[in-house]
Amino acid sequence: MIYIVMGVSGAGKTRIGELLAERLSCSFTDGDAFHSEANKEKMHRGIPLTDDDRWPWLKTIRAAIEDKQRAGETAVFTCSSLKRSYRDVLRGGNSDVRFVYLKGTFEVLKARLGARTEHFFDASLLQSQLDTLEAPGTDEAIEVSIDPTPEQIVDNVVAQIQPR
Template sequence: MSADRDAGFCALIVMGVSGSGKSTIANALGRRLGWIVEDADRFHPVSNVEKMSAGIALTDDDRWSWLHAVAAEIGRKRASGTSIIMACSALKRAYRAILMHDRRDTRIVYLRGDKDLIAERLRARDAHFMPPELLESQFKTLEEPTEDERPIVVDIGATVNDIADRILTMLERSQTVS
């Protein structure tokens, strides 16, 4: 697959609950496509990180400025002609609308997984501000993407390479149908 605008898109948003593998899959895709990879977590204001570190779930009000900062970064990369993969929870449709900003050249990749598998992954993870106790709030907040959002939906139960292969195959297929 071409890593430029000829591929029909220039931004991917890899989404899912905490522990679904967003950063891991985004980095695997970035290596294969030669695209820049960003993690939306780095755009959180300190107050959000402090809340999550304390085991307090974020509210929509906590998220709006963060989502706009992430969307602005995607817009900056696109404006410079740079393709980007953004790892971002993007749990609600309203959040994804901000990130997508009606851009047809941006696609959602939804990493769907079983709550037990994700909880196990979170417990095994070191040095992350998102405690496993907040997983339930993430699933309560989650609004799975619908068909009109044109998501690429993959199950996280496979290996990283298999997941990346599946995503790239689905992107290629979607380009031949578009």
């Protein structure tokens, strides 16, 4: 099974992804590592990415997912996965890819981004990401609030994936 922890910047994807992978005893891959230098530079300068910027990035993540699937491994990835069409690329028509949507309010997300250092994402892009976000339905993702502690969030996610 492949789990993709998704949400806008500041939702805690990396921290939750790392903790979830630890809990599931599997590998963790941060989708940000697949961004091109040009994408990172745009975001650093506060310029929103376009679909044309994102498609190669998403396809590269999908290739990494396929590698894990071919190896028969469970893995956790992170990716903002803002639109359903992006999630469709990552899913690749495969029911063994499950999304975990980290949902938070603008105020909480903005505060988290303001406290972050040494990240290429310019906090001014938060509203752009929220405007782009097509929140997944229950048919697509496990939805969890980002308000509890990271450990509680992972407890919630694990409780929802265990019966599957």
